[in-house]
Amino acid sequence: MALEQAVRIVDEDASGIDRAFRDDVLKGLSQVQKAVPARWFYDARGSRLFEDITRTPEYYPTRAETEILRAAGVEFLSRVGAGRAVVEFGSGSSAKTPLLLEAIAPAAYVPIDISGDFLRESAESLAQAFPDLATFPIEADFTKPVTLPAAVAGMPRLGFFPGSTIGNLVPRTAVDLLRQMRDTLGNDGSGQACAQLLIGMDRIKDPDILIAAYDDKGGVTAAFNRNLLTRINNELGGDLPVDKFVHRAVWNDDIARIEMHLEAVEPLQFSICEQSFFMAKGETIHTENSHKYDRRSAAALLLAGGWTPITRWTDGDERFMVILAEASPLRTAP
Template sequence: MMTNKGLALVQRDASGVDLAFRGDVLEGLSASPKAIPARWLYDDAGSQLFEDITRLPEYYPTRAETEILQTRAAEFADLIGPGRAVVEFGSGSSVKTPLLLSAIEPASYVPLDIAGDFLRAAAADLAQKFPGLPVHPVEVDFMRRVELPEEVADQPKLGFFPGSTIGNMVARTAVDLLRSMRETLYRENEGGTGAQLLIGMDLIKDEDVLVAAYDDAAGVTAEFNCNLVRRINRELEGDIPLDKLRHEARWNDDYARIEMHLVAQEAIGFTVSGEAFGMEKGETIHTENSHKFNRRTSNMLLLAGGWEPVRRWLDAEERFSMILAEARPPRSAP
C-alpha cells in the first residue's frame, strides 16, 4: 500500500525550475573544463533511458547485481533480518528492488528520487507487487540529509543503493553522500544502533568491456547522455545545438573510471537561462564518471563515509560487488 502524500522537498522557483539544477548547470558551464553533475541525467526521460540501458547486452552491471541478489537471498535475510524500513536512494528497479524486499521481510519501503513522476510510478509498481507493504515515496535530492516520513521513524533502517551509482561521484562527493546517508539512517535509531547500508560497486576490469558498456552499439547510452542537453534546453530556456555535440565514453586509468563527455564537433555559442556560453571544437562537457573499485578502495571509501563493511559478495564472473555495511560511532583512534 502506498501513502498518497509523498513528500516533495525539491526547491523550485515561481516558474517551476529546479533551483539546484539551474545552479549546477550554470556553474558547470562556466567552469574550465566544463562539467555537470551526473545526477541531472536522471529526469523522467533519462531515468527511462537508463532502464533501457540496463537491458543492453553490453551493460553487465544489472545482470551481475541481479545474480547476487538472487543467489544470496538467504544470506541477506540472515544478516539484515526482518522488520526494517528499506530506504532506497534512487527509485527502485523493477528487477532488483523486489528481489531484496522478498528476501528480508521489510516493515516499509521508502524510495527517494529527484525525478518525481518516475518516483511515483516506481513506487506504485512496488506497492502493487507487495500489497501489504507500506510504501512512502519522497521526492528529494538525496545528495543531502533527508527527513524521512514520520511513519518509519521508529523502524530500524536499511539503506539500499544499488547499481554502483556511488561510482558516478568524485571521491569527495561520494564521501559526503555516504556521510549524509549515515545521518539519514543512523540518527533515527536510538543513537543509530543497527543502521545498515547495502551498496553496489562495480569492479575494475578490461578496458574494452568497460568502454562498450558506456558506448553501446545501439546508441542508447548516447541518447541518455544527449538527453541532458534536451533537458537543459527545455527547462532552462537553453539553445544548445545538440546536433553539434557527440557522445564519447573514455577510460581514465589514473582515476580508475569511465568518463562520459559531450564533445563539440565545431566551435559553438549558446545561452542557458539568459547567460551566454561558448565551446571550441573538441572541447567537452563532462557529464558522468563511473569509478571502478577493488576490495581495498571500496572498503576505504565506506570507512571514510562512516560505514564499516560487514560482508562482500561478487557475481560468478567477479565483475561486480555488493557490500553490506553498518553505521558506527565516529572514531579517531584504532
C-alpha cells in the same frame, strides 16, 4: 494499497525552475572544463533511457548485480533481519528492488529520487507488487539532507544504494554522500540496532569491457547522454544544438574510472537562462564519472564515509560486488 502520496522536497523559483539544477548547469558550463553533475540525467525520459541501457548486451552491471541479489536472498535475511525500514537512494528498478524486498520482509519502504515522475511510477509498481508494504516515496535530491517520514521512526533502517551509483561521484563527494546517508538513516533510537547499508560497486576490469558498457553499439547511452542537453533546453530555456554534440566514453586508468563527455563537433555558441556560452570544436562537457573499485579501495571508501563493511558478495564472473556495511561508531582516536 499501502502507498502514501509522494513528499516533494524541491527548491523552485517563482517560474518553477529548479534552482539547484539551474545553478549547477550555469556554474558547471562556466568552468574551464565544462561539466554538469550526473544526477541531472534523470528527468522522466532520462530515467527511462537508463532503464533501456541496463538491457543492452554491453551493460553488464545490472545483470551481475541482479544475479547477486537473486543468489544471496537467504543470506540477506540472516544478516539484515526482517522488520527494517528499507530506504532506497534512487527509485527502485522493476528488477532489483523486489528481490531485496522479498528476501528480507521489511516493515516499510522509503524510495528517494530526484525524478518525481519516475519515482511515482516505480513506487506505484512496487506498491502493486507488495500491497501490504507501507511505502513512503520522497521526491528529493538524496545528496542533500533528507528527513524520513515519521511513520518509520523507531524502526531499524537499511539503506539500499544499488547500481554502482556511488561510482558517479569523485571520492571526496562520495565520502560526503556516505556520511549524509549515515546521518539520514541514523539508528532506531533504542541503541540496539545500528543502521545498515547495502551498496553496489562495480569492479575494475578490462578497459575494453568497460568502454563498451558505456558506449553501446545501439546508441542508447549516447541518447541518454544527449538527453541532458534536451532537458537543459526544456527546463532552463536553453538553445543548445543537441545534434552538434557527440557522445564520448573514455577509460581514465590513473584514477580507475570511465568518463562520459559530450563533444562539440564544431564551434558553438548558445545561451541558457539568458547567459551566453561558447565552445570550440572538440571541447567537451564532462557529464559523468563511473569509478571502479577493488576490494580494498571499496572498503577504504566505506570506512571514510562512516560505514564498516561486514559482508561482500560477487557474481559468478566477479564483475560486480554488493557490500553490506554497518554504521561505524563515531571515534576521535584510532
